[in-house]
Amino acid sequence: MHSFTAASCQLPAASCPLVTNRTVSDIGEHALISRITQRLAKPSWVVVGPGDDAAVLRPERGTFDVLTTDAIVEGVHFDRRFVPPDAIGHRALAVNLSDLAAMGARPRAALLSFVLPDQLEVADVDAMVDGLVALADTHRVAIVGGNITRSPRLGSGQGPGPLMIDVTATGSVKPRRVLTRAGARPGDEVYVTGTLGGAALGLKFFRSGADLSGPPGRGPEGSAPLVEKYLRPVPRVRMGMLLGRNRAASACIDLSDGLADGLRQIAAASGVGIAVDEASIPAVSGSETFYSDDYELLFTSRPAWKGRLRAVKSQAGDLPITRIGLVTKGGGVVLRTASGERELPAGYEHFR
């Protein structure tokens, strides 16, 4: 379990030898690590970057450290038949940046832990790293370390082990700007960013099988925007920071586990109920909004904070913010529809 350590290939990125049709077991762990580390920027606050036992960072003055980890696993979170490698790398970081956004934190650094089947092509590793680094660069996140290990074939006659990426992301937030799930009070209003349901619809296009004969990353005609929403979700990093900076949210969560789960988590953590107006949910037409892993933010805001929310909206650019319900005294989450009220059914859970 080598960490990202002093690289054997010390060439600049452009002159590193191109590897075609070779697998990770052909070139070995040290060469793989080298291919990754040479692509990474090292901002001034990274005291020790990849290449030692651990990374050392200079903290931002007057802030708290925010830390989160999330793994994505082949066969559970993605299917390599239709998710191209760069989208896998993108997703592995995006899911973590989305968590930092939900805390109001500015992302600063990430650690990247790969578990790779031995017959995976090196070009695929390169593409995963490309996808991850592109998103990291967008948000000025430094990849400061990581780890590569082999995914085992278990038992006899087994196929390759699953591909996994576990990313840990860290960020900073000023003490009075921390957003948690626990601050909602009865009377607060409930909001979501963006539109919901697109990711699930994008995935459905793939699962329908129409495109599985083509190259990965392409859905049927006309599905491009939804497919893109599924493949390369945009974490709401800036929106999370704006909500924290303007102190406009009493509770906040990201929706990478779906709206149903998000509503329930805020209700449970805050000890309140939530009533959602179904008609007000900004849904992609024809989608199932409650169980779609859209990387949007769900938050609550006090009625008296309308001015703060206007400030957020004016700074947030094109991203819509939609009121979808109200925080109530009673426990549980209820859905108000044209035909009356009903309880929200349970959300997605692994192992179930």
Place this chain on the structure above:
Amino acid sequence: MHSFTAASCQLPAASCPLVTNRTVSDIGEHALISRITQRLAKPSWVVVGPGDDAAVLRPERGTFDVLTTDAIVEGVHFDRRFVPPDAIGHRALAVNLSDLAAMGARPRAALLSFVLPDQLEVADVDAMVDGLVALADTHRVAIVGGNITRSPRLGSGQGPGPLMIDVTATGSVKPRRVLTRAGARPGDEVYVTGTLGGAALGLKFFRSGADLSGPPGRGPEGSAPLVEKYLRPVPRVRMGMLLGRNRAASACIDLSDGLADGLRQIAAASGVGIAVDEASIPAVSGSETFYSDDYELLFTSRPAWKGRLRAVKSQAGDLPITRIGLVTKGGGVVLRTASGERELPAGYEHFR
């Protein structure tokens, strides 16, 4: 990929219902997370612990943040036929604390990412968490968050996916106390802590198959201390901090990838050579010291720092520190034996 979130079982640890012969798929992810989080302490500097989108920590004044991640994978780093679950949990944290020790850092917090086969027994998860939390408590490390996901069966007719634990550990170190691999200079002396080879010998006992019919965690007669060294390696947390605090080391690395690798990494990072006197290596009798994953520290120290090193020794208790060689100008690592000098052969590498 639920993170450790607000627990459904809010009972104190002792009153949480005992689960016998049930698998992780029987009780589901939320109940699993609940079983873990209710056992975790929350020190005062943990502002937001498990149960939100991310953890929030109050940094230690005047220090840098130190971050490392390492995954251990079934079939690659451990064999469940002879490594009991508590030892798996112990190892997952120990390998990371060992990395922090090598930087001179005080460990503070860890994130725990589980990838679990669906037929794993809940009692085994409990035992893994027990092993991990016991080591965390010893070093006052707070488990501040994590993640649980399913290990997939890939393809048709496949057996269960591999069990994996990826831990990220974070700590703090004062700016002038950071230990890296890069500070060794020709003329420095080379030291190791403890004794080497025990872990490999302990593993060998298991691999010899003598005990595979018995309960996990037991080797043959008389092998207990070595088996323990393999199963529950002790990360040299205090020694790393003492080396940093006394500014007694010019370079430092942990030996969880073996002595051969450690020597080579320091030589490469510092741009020096190392000459090791084979006879001086503090080896367990009959062991292969160079490729044993003993969780000891390898470090270099200037000849003028003898006083600092004495201070370290006087504060380090029983842990021996042994001089094993010298930093040289020429590149590479050579081994001085009774029959002359030879180059050190390459170390262990995944995928190879």
